[in-house]
Amino acid sequence: MAIIVNLDVMMAKRKIGLSQLAEKVGITNANLSILKNNKAKAVRFTTLEAICRELNCQPGDILEFRNDD
Amino acid sequence: MKYSGRNSLSAYLKIFIVLIMAVAAVVIIGLPIFFKMYLEWLDIFTSNVIGYNYLLTVLYITGIASFILLNELRKIFNTLENCNPFVIKNVKSLKRISILCFLIGIVYTTKIFVLNSFMTLIIVFIFIVCGFFALILSDVFNQAVKYKDDNDLTI
Numbered sequence: 001m002a003i004i005v006n007l008d009v010m011m012a013k014r015k016i017g018l019s020q021l022a023e024k025v026g027i028t029n030a031n032l033s034i035l036k037n038n039k040a041k042a043v044r045f046t047t048l049e050a051i052c053r054e055l056n057c058q059p060g061d062i063l064e065f066r067n068d069d
Numbered sequence: 070m071k072y073s074g075r076n077s078l079s080a081y082l083k084i085f086i087v088l089i090m091a092v093a094a095v096v097i098i099g100l101p102i103f104f105k106m107y108l109e110w111l112d113i114f115t116s117n118v119i120g121y122n123y124l125l126t127v128l129y130i131t132g133i134a135s136f137i138l139l140n141e142l143r144k145i146f147n148t149l150e151n152c153n154p155f156v157i158k159n160v161k162s163l164k165r166i167s168i169l170c171f172l173i174g175i176v177y178t179t180k181i182f183v184l185n186s187f188m189t190l191i192i193v194f195i196f197i198v199c200g201f202f203a204l205i206l207s208d209v210f211n212q213a214v215k216y217k218d219d220n221d222l223t224i
Contacts, residue, residue, distance in 0.1 A: 031224045041222035 004064045007036045010055050025050040073149045083146040090139045097132045101125060120184065127180055131173045138169045155210065155217045163207035170200035 011021060022032040027047060034040050035047075048059055055062075071077035096103060104125060141162040148154045174196035180189050 035224045
């Protein structure tokens with residue numbers, strides 16, 4: 001995948017656990033885990049907005065583009 | 070009226086299908102006896118052995134095919150009861166149903182040439198049409214499964 005989700009880095013910086021963030025954002029643990037492990041195919045803007053608000057960061061802090069070749 | 074889930078129309082239809090399957094199993098096992106009884110009751114049992122054997126073969130093939138078809142339907146209704154119909158298993162089930170429908174249609178097509186009746190023509194028509202419907206429905210389900218996968222992985 002060319003788009004990498006660096007959610008775990010940001011979560012570590014803010015010292016917040018997976019279930020805690022999931023509860024604050026309003027999604028299930030399973031779904032947040034899918035997102036964290038780069039298994040997701042897409043992210044809704046509403047979800048991204050909520051995560052950024054809770055972690056107090058920019059989308060660019062969570063998402064990263066890496067060229068495959 | 071609920072259409073899928075517990076205590077819904079699909080749940081009751083599944084019970085109905087199981088009942089039909091039980092009756093079908095009894096009929097298939099005792100087919101030669103029942104068939105003979107039926108012909109005697111109609112008072113047309115003759116020594117025409119070729120016709121009798123042919124009809125018995127037709128009934129066996131279509132009977133077993135129908136039984137497998139009902140089983141596939143039962144599996145589909147099972148997933149409907151669990152509120153999760155868009156799985157690849159159902160796509161395969163519908164494909165199998167279409168093949169079985171075509172098989173029954175083809176077997177009855179041979180009956181047109183051996184022992185034709187108006188009902189035979191109707192059966193051939195219905196099963197061929199059903200086969201095509203099931204084939205198209207399997208493709209629709211296949212697309213739905215893809216959409217569902219995409220949706221499930223959108224967080």
